[in-house]
Amino acid sequence: MRPIEITIDPIIAQIGPIQLGWHGIFSMVALLAGVWVGLWRAKQLGIDTDTMVSGLGWVIAGAVVGARLFHVLDHLPYYAQHPLEIVAVWQGGIAVYGGFIGGVLTGAIAAWKLGLPVWRCLDSAAPAMLVGQAIGRIGCFINGDAWGAPTGCPCGVVYWHEHALIPPDLLGVPTHPYPLYEIGGVAVLLALLWLLRGRDARPGTMFLAMTVGYGLIRFGFSFVRQETVIVFGLQEAQVIALATAVLALGIFAARVALGSRQRAPVSP
Numbered sequence: 001m002r003p004i005e006i007t008i009d010p011i012i013a014q015i016g017p018i019q020l021g022w023h024g025i026f027s028m029v030a031l032l033a034g035v036w037v038g039l040w041r042a043k044q045l046g047i048d049t050d051t052m053v054s055g056l057g058w059v060i061a062g063a064v065v066g067a068r069l070f071h072v073l074d075h076l077p078y079y080a081q082h083p084l085e086i087v088a089v090w091q092g093g094i095a096v097y098g099g100f101i102g103g104v105l106t107g108a109i110a111a112w113k114l115g116l117p118v119w120r121c122l123d124s125a126a127p128a129m130l131v132g133q134a135i136g137r138i139g140c141f142i143n144g145d146a147w148g149a150p151t152g153c154p155c156g157v158v159y160w161h162e163h164a165l166i167p168p169d170l171l172g173v174p175t176h177p178y179p180l181y182e183i184g185g186v187a188v189l190l191a192l193l194w195l196l197r198g199r200d201a202r203p204g205t206m207f208l209a210m211t212v213g214y215g216l217i218r219f220g221f222s223f224v225r226q227e228t229v230i231v232f233g234l235q236e237a238q239v240i241a242l243a244t245a246v247l248a249l250g251i252f253a254a255r256v257a258l259g260s261r262q263r264a265p266v267s268p
Contacts, residue, residue: 001154003174010143010163017088026139027094031060034132042124047116055110059103066102070095074228074236096133096218097240103129119203126210130190133214134183141179148176149226167226176224185217202255208248215245 013020035056039049071094072079072086079086104122111121140146141157144164148157156174159166166175193210218241227235234242 003154003156003158004177005158005160006142006144006164007160008142009161010165021139021143023139023143023145026142027136030132030134030136030139033135034128037131038124038128041127042121045120045124047120047124051114051116052111052121055107055114055116058110059107062106063099063103064094066105067094067096067099069102070098070236095237097237097244100129100244101240117203119207122204122207126207127190127193130186130193130210130214134186134190137179137183137186141177146179146182147226148178148181148224150174151176151224170226175226178221178225181221181224182217185221186214189213189217204255205252208252211248212245212252215241215248219245 008022010023011019011021012025039052042049042052068086074095103125107121107125108118111118137146144159144166147159147166147170150170150173152174153176155177157177157180158174159171162171164171189210193206193213196209197206219238222235222238222241225235225237227237230236231239
């Protein structure tokens with residue numbers, strides 16, 4: 001088995017500084033698919049989707065700003081030298097957890113402002129985020145902007161095109177196909193959540209389970225990525241993955257304990 005070879009140009013067309021790339025196309029497809037899945041799930045959960053649609057613009061804006069901001073912070077030395085590229089989202093370069101945090105915060109605020117059930121809205125967003133993530137990673141795979149560490153495994157991927165966003169010293173070098181690993185992990189998580197739907201009817205359970213599950217996926221697979229280590233040998237995404245997973249577990253445990261207390265019989 002030979003490594004996968006990526007010779008395709010990530011840039012489809014360019015007019016001046018504006019580029020149309022495969023990353024941008026798959027990001028748009030991921031957004032549209034995520035919105036469709038989210039609204040479909042919201043209908044199943046009895047949420048007023050007409051009202052929900054009115055707040056989608058804020059959610060999308062929050063996710064995009066958060067995703068770009070976290071990416072820039074993760075590659076601050078580069079963007080400090082190229083500040084004009086900070087807003088060049090079309091060239092690729094977004095951080096998943098930035099989009100997650102930005103989207104969840106703006107989504108929760110928007111749902112609260114619109115009088116929608118916040119936890120139910122987050123439950124409807126859980127499968128939507130996973131579907132969007134899996135599709136978006138296809139663009140990352142073509143782009144080379146979520147590269148893995150060098151590997152001797154036959155399942156590696158080799159980038160050859162000069163426009164690939166992988167570091168120049170890794171062009172022509174077999175690396176772990178991190179985007180494919182994550183797509184596989186997300187697909188398994190999505191299937192598990194779908195099989196377990198309805199087992200716990202409390203609003204928010206699906207969202208919290210998704211947060212923990214994706215945190216484990218990101219933490220584990222990031223060991224084969226080549227990103228800046230920030231503390232205790234961990235990358236930024238791994239630290240955030242641990243923090244969000246622990247927070248979600250804590251919230252879930254607190255809600256279970258509170259529910260048990262409320263159902264406990266009162267002593268005469």
